Amino acid sequence: MKIKGSTNIVGLIGHPVEHSFSPTMHNAAFEKLGMDYAYVAFDVDPQNLQSAVDGANSLNIKGFNVTIPHKIEVMQFLDEIDEVAALIGAVNTIDFKELKGYNTDGIGAVRAIGEVTPIKDKKVVVAGAGGASRAISFYIAKYGAESLTILNRNVEKAQSLASDVLGSGLIDDVKADSISEISGYLKDADILVDTTPIGMHPNIDDEPIASAGDMHEDLVVFDAVYNPNETALIKEAIRAGAKPVYGIKMLLYQGAESFKIWTGRDAPVDVMEKALKDTLNLE
Numbered sequence: 001m002k003i004k005g006s007t008n009i010v011g012l013i014g015h016p017v018e019h020s021f022s023p024t025m026h027n028a029a030f031e032k033l034g035m036d037y038a039y040v041a042f043d044v045d046p047q048n049l050q051s052a053v054d055g056a057n058s059l060n061i062k063g064f065n066v067t068i069p070h071k072i073e074v075m076q077f078l079d080e081i082d083e084v085a086a087l088i089g090a091v092n093t094i095d096f097k098e099l100k101g102y103n104t105d106g107i108g109a110v111r112a113i114g115e116v117t118p119i120k121d122k123k124v125v126v127a128g129a130g131g132a133s134r135a136i137s138f139y140i141a142k143y144g145a146e147s148l149t150i151l152n153r154n155v156e157k158a159q160s161l162a163s164d165v166l167g168s169g170l171i172d173d174v175k176a177d178s179i180s181e182i183s184g185y186l187k188d189a190d191i192l193v194d195t196t197p198i199g200m201h202p203n204i205d206d207e208p209i210a211s212a213g214d215m216h217e218d219l220v221v222f223d224a225v226y227n228p229n230e231t232a233l234i235k236e237a238i239r240a241g242a243k244p245v246y247g248i249k250m251l252l253y254q255g256a257e258s259f260k261i262w263t264g265r266d267a268p269v270d271v272m273e274k275a276l277k278d279t280l281n282l283e
C-alpha cells in the first residue's frame with residue numbers, strides 16, 4: 001500500500017489505541033480491493049475529543065471508529081446519530097460525510113449469530129449488562145427476537161437495561177434477573193449471548209457463566225470474548241453439542257459494517273478475518 005496525495009484517511013480514536021486490531025484488519029481490506037485508503041489509530045486524550053472530531057472533519061478524514069473512553073461523549077460533537085445508536089447511547093463509527101454516528105458493535109454480534117441462526121422469533125438470553133450487552137440487546141430486539149432475558153450480577157443494571165430496551169418499542173417481552181439463575185433460563189432458550197469478560201486472557205480458566213449440563217443441542221452460544229478464540233464457555237457449548245459462535249466474528253463484522261458505511265463497498269470479510277486471526281495468532 002502506498003500513501004499518495006490522493007489517499008483517503010480513516011481511523012480509530014480512543015485512549016489507549018496501540019493494541020487495536022482494527023488498523024491491520026481494515027488496511028488488509030483496502031489492499032485486497034486496491035482502494036486508495038489508509039487506516040490509522042489516533043490516541044486522543046478525553047479533553048481533546050471535540051478538537052479531534054472538528055479537526056478530522058476539517059482535514060477531510062472520511063471516517064472514524066471510536067473506542068473506549070469516547071463512545072458516549074463523542075455523540076455531542078456529531079450532527080446526526082443513527083436511530084439504534086441513539087437508543088444504545090453510544091457510537092463506535094463516525095461517517096464524516098454527514099458527521100453521523102453509528103453503532104456497529106451490536107450489528108457485528110447479530111451478523112455473527114445470524115451465520116448460524118436467524119434471530120427472528122428466537123428466545124435470547126444475554127449475560128451481562130455493560131456496554132457490549134447494551135449494543136447487542138438493542139440489535140437483538142431490532143432483529144425481531146421473540147423474547148430477551150438480561151441476566152447480570154448487579155440485577156439493578158439488568159433491570160435498567162431491560163426497561164430501556166422495552167421502552168424502545170422494538171420488542172415487547174424483556175425480562176431481567178440475576179445471572180445466578182441462568183441454568184433455569186437456558187432450558188427454554190434458543191440463543192445465549194455472553195457479554196461478560198469471564199474467560200478473557202489471561203483468566204482463561206475462570207468458571208464460565210454456564211456449563212455443558214445447562215445447555216441443549218439446539219442452543220446457539222455466542223461469547224463476545226475473542227481472546228482466546230475458544231473460551232471456556234465455547235468449550236462447554238461444544239461439549240454439549242450446542243452451536244458455538246466465536247467472539248472474533250463480532251469484531252470482524254463490526255469492522256465490515258464500518259467499512260461499508262465509509263466506502264459504500266462490501267468489505268472483503270475473508271481477508272479481514274485472516275488478518276485478525278494472524279494478529280491474534282489464531283488458526
Ligand code: NAP
Nearest residue numbers: 128129130131132133153154157195196197224247250251
Ligand atoms: P463492561 O461495560 O465493563 O460490562 C461488563 C459486564 O460483565 C457487566 O455487566 C458485569 O457485571 C459483568 N461481569 C464482569 N465480571 C463478571 C463476573 N466475574 N461475573 C459475572 N459478571 C461479570 O464491559 P463491556 O464493554 O460490555 O465488555 C464486555 C466483554 O465483551 C469484554 O470481554 C470485551 O472484550 C467483550 N467485547 C467484545 C467485542 C467483540 O467485538 N467481540 C466487542 C465489545 C466487547 P456487573 O454489572 O455486575 O459488574
